[in-house]
Amino acid sequence: MALGTRFCVERVFAGVLLLGSLLVVSACGTSKEVEMSPAEARDALVSTIEKSAGQLQVDGWSRSHAPEVGNCGARRGERADYSYSYGAPAPDSDHEADARKIADYWRSLGMQVRLVESPDYVVYASGGPVAGLTFSTAPGNYFIAGESLCVPGDATELRKQDNS
Template structure:
């Protein structure tokens, strides 16, 4: 998998997760951010990405369950936490890890892509022209 493929898989998974919820107003924090992963800098990269929206007035526990069910359908290992707010955490599948938080004032999905061969510094240089 290329660095671009890893980034695309992360963004697609996060945004598809948002689509399973009856929530409007999703906004991304910015473009996916590349970073080094693994023991040696410049050999492997991964991406982080976040997506947030104002929470609906509905059942946050039910929304957490919808997200958990969707992530399980992707082959991910999923854990639901009910306190202090309903939250879902997952690993595996098309990404390294994801979280969904129903914090007061904000629904938030964040994730980290798989770790793939690449050099974060070089990718940043290319992206910044």
């Protein structure tokens, strides 16, 4: 291999290593999972779902249950997340327009969104302030459900705190 070619290959390899290192450092430094407490993750989930419901002209929203804590991640007892759901009687309004409004709102939060149109309108989203959300226009009721980010915490201990 000629000296010039070898030098060029070494520079490219060094550049790839540097870029890879920067991506790892960048990913570690911006992870919401590392920076959030379980309470912050729970509150972000509840707030995002309830603010989503507020985007629609629909009365009668209520929660199905308090946010529920669960285990996530590879090792039980080290990481936790919350699930939460919110529902309302489906209005006689345009379900497609409501689904698109929710999809647009979730995109504004930096989420990746997918809209399913058949047999009923359902919106799925991930990223942003939560791990994932779903908005369904059927059967019978509007329903928003989601899961918080997976954060450091012991679900068993958090459950005890929530129940006291």
